[in-house]
Amino acid sequence: MTEPNKNKSEVPKPMEITSPRTAEHPGPEKPKTGILYEVPANKAECCSTDAKPNKDEDGHDHEDESSSYIPTVISLVLLLTGIALDYTDVTWFEGYIRLAVFGIAYLLVGWKVLWHAITNIKNGSIFNEFFLMGIATLGAFYIGEYAEGVAVMLFYVIGEHFQEAAVARSRKSIKDLIDNRPEIVGVLRNGQISEVNPKQVNIGETIQVKAGEKVALDGELLSESSSFNTAALTGESKPDTKRKGDKVLAGMINLDKVIELKVVSAYEDSALSKILQLVEEAGTRKAKTQQFITRFAQIYTPIVVFLALGMALLPYFIVEDYVFNDWLYRALIFLVISCPCALVISIPLGYFGGIGAASRNGILFKGSNYLDLITTVNTVVMDKTGTLTEGVFKVQEIKTNGIEQAEFIALTAALESKSTHPIAQAIVQYSGESHKQKTVSDIEEISGHGLKGKVDGKEVLAGNGKLMNKFSIAYDRQIDAIIDTIVLVAVDGKFAGYITIADQIKADAVQSIKTLHHLGIKDIVMLSGDKDSIVQKIAKEIGIDLAFGGLLPEDKVNKVEELKKQGKTVAFIGDGINDAPVITLADVGMAMGGLGSDAAIETADVVIQTDQPSKIATAINIGKKTKQIVWQNIGLAFGVKALVLIFGAFGVATMWEAVFADVGVAFLAILNAIRIQRMKF
Known part of the structure; x- marks a missing residue:
């Protein structure tokens, strides 16, 4: 392809492309681009050209968005101006002036790419996205295709902006959903409520949460009762009523009245912090598809570089009217098309979206x-x-054998109070206060059987038929025919009765x-x-x-x-x-x-x-949809690139088609990848 003013007078001497040197180095360090999004180690640079990232209070890297867009906008204006002047009859836009306009436009968006390419070459990592972009665009300048060289780099950077915005938006939506704890919490100290940072509150201290406020720390409810919105944690908007002694988790919103909580976990040890840590670490466990792309890029990149070199030089021995610049142009198109950016960016982003969609569904x-x-x-x-x-059991029937029912309930509840099992809690709740006067010791939980212990000096067994058989306790075997859950009780070696309990x-x-x-x-x-x-x-x-x-x-x-x-x-x-x-x-x-x-x-x-079994199917659905989108992106990238590669090899495709095959496909793949976050499951 020939630009309108390509052959104007006083065209400066073409740039020379030098051979890179290699050195031993373990490879570039992986940048952090999001809480879930991790770039394959050997292609880390292709997805971020940020040279000096800043860190926010959570430790995430980012740039000032407005300032990062300014060079891109200026580059776009200069590119469009240069193309417009190329198609006019002005005589002054030629030679070094023309080179300066396109050169400035190029450097504004391309200097980071070139810098990373040079740095990586020095460190022994040659074949990567930066190297491909660098030699392709500098080659375009060498043959005078200034506008196309700028366009490749410019649209690549624009694609990066879209990718970074997609990751930032996804990260923010997940973070806002899960972790939006207040920065100040009222803690009771010296008889007064003091406002302090939640990180400075100690375990055992009492905090106050007003109506409408979000709970900042895990705690035990000291007030009689209150209702909480748990949507930030579970995805369910249905209020959850907590009563005195129940555990209230950070992230819940107090709906009713001013309440007090006794802090049971430090800020960094709360259930919410552990969930956030889980989300942070999710990106470190890659799917097989991601692992394949990482291995593929290691082999693929050097192959396409040598194929492009062969495409530029081998026709010299085959084609009669061989023109170096023509075949170099085809090789450069081949390099731009071959950049695996669409795969390297969109595949992890697809999984990122899947994990984000799942988080929003609890x-x-x-x-x-x-x-x-x-x-x-x-x-x-x-x-x-x-x-x-539900796991919320209620006592249905009590039958005693040679013991008063009140004493039977008190002994059984005292023993069961040492267990956290839902059945045990149902018995304790039914007994009221009667068991609290009993002294319990020598507790032994026998897995799959029940409990054994001493209550006021009496040996008490509470469990199933296996427990009775284990200790040779005789009881009426017709009891086993009862369908509801049964707790059999023995006191001092004799069968004392049973309690039936039902679940919903x-x-x-x-x-x-x-x-x-x-x-x-x-x-x-x-x-x-x-x-x-x-x-x-x-x-x-x-x-x-x-x-x-x-x-x-x-x-x-x-x-x-x-x-x-x-x-x-x-x-x-x-x-x-x-x-x-x-x-x-x-x-x-x-x-x-x-x-x-x-x-x-x-x-x-x-x-x-959410405790909902329906979420099992939701999880499977999200997994299937994520996998579908990832393979759509793989098919889109390979399909378009293969088609344009064929056209480029025969001299039909230009650098503009190459830009679409690389950056355009990457952009479409990114849009497809983030689509999952808008889906309803």
Whole structure:
């Protein structure tokens, strides 16, 4: 292609392209471009040309946006002015004046790229995005195609601005959603409320939260009761009523009245801080697609450089009317088209968007690899209590044997008060204050059986039939036929009676199972330590394919191992504490209601904050949509680039088509990648 004034008089001597030198260096340091977005190590520079980033109070790198756009705007004005003058009859726009206009436009947007290219060459890292952009655009200046050389660099930088804006917007939306804690909190000191930074509040101190204020620290409610908006943590707008003694988490909004909380966690140890840390670290676990692109770029980049070199020089031995500048121009087009920026930018950004979309739906993925893996799940295994049922038990019936009911309840509740199990809490709540006068000692929790301990000097057992059999306690076996959950109690070696307790199925449990089947999940299995009659009853009501009851934690592990041996990809959903071994074993471990559970945060691959089983299907949907968008971007990039490469090799495509094949495709891929954040699931 020839520009209108390319052959004007006094054209300055063309630039010389020198051969780069190499040196040993471990490679460039990866810049931080967002809380989730991580650039492949060997291509880190291609996605950011910021030379001197500033850091905000959270440690994130950024530039002053307005000042960073000024050089780009000036470059665009100079480029358009230069092109307009090229198409006029003015005689003064030639030679060094023309070079100066386009040269300034080029340096305004390209100096950082060139600087990084030179620095990387000195450090031994030659074949990267900067090197490709540098030699392609300098080559364009060498052959007099000034406008096209500027355009390649300018539109590349414009694409970078869009990419940075997309990442910044996504990061801000997630941060605003999750962490918007107040900077000042009222703490009770010396009988007065003092306003201090939440980071300066100690565990055990009392803080005051006014109506409408957001809770800054995890605490135990000292006031009688209050309602809280938990949407920032769970994605659910339905108010949650907390009562005296309940745990209130940072990020919740107090809706009712002025309340007081006793701080139970330091600022950096709160459940919200752990969730933020989880989100921060999510980008470090790459999906296989990202790992493939990283390895691909290491091989791909040097290959295209040598192919371009061959395209410029080999025709000398084949073509009769060989003109070096013509074939160099084709080689430069080839280089610009070959830049893998669309892949390197859009693929991590696609996973970034998926993790962000999941966060807004109350689902936390610990890495983009789990977004990929969850799409391959064909078997979903669930715990019962707290996953498919509310886990809010209520006492239904009490039967005693040779002991007064009041004493029976007091002894049992005193023992159960040392357990955090929902069944134990139901008994304690039912007993009222009667158990608080009892002295409890020698507590022993027997996994899968129940509790053993001494209450006022009496040996008390509370648990299931296995516990009674273990200690040779005789009882009426007809009791085992009762479908509801039963707590059998023995006092001093004699059967003292039983308590029946019932749980409620979660409102969205039935629809959740239907949706999972609709998504192609072939097998849905329920595993529970509860007795088999209850498990089978609930499984039938909900529509579970297969259910097993009366299981110890190790039995659950064995069941999941059996499924995996059959070649199935298993996702297990549990409460993240008792089910930690199974969560770890499963291909995808999911913790239900993990906000207040350290075990859930640490063990699970995916944390569902809302306690809703319907979010399991939502997580799978988000994973599938993310994977679809990532592969759309891969297909778009390879398809357009291959087409323009063919045209360029035959001299049909110009540098303008090359710009579209590189920067244009990258821009389209970025728009496609951020599309997932606007979707409703």
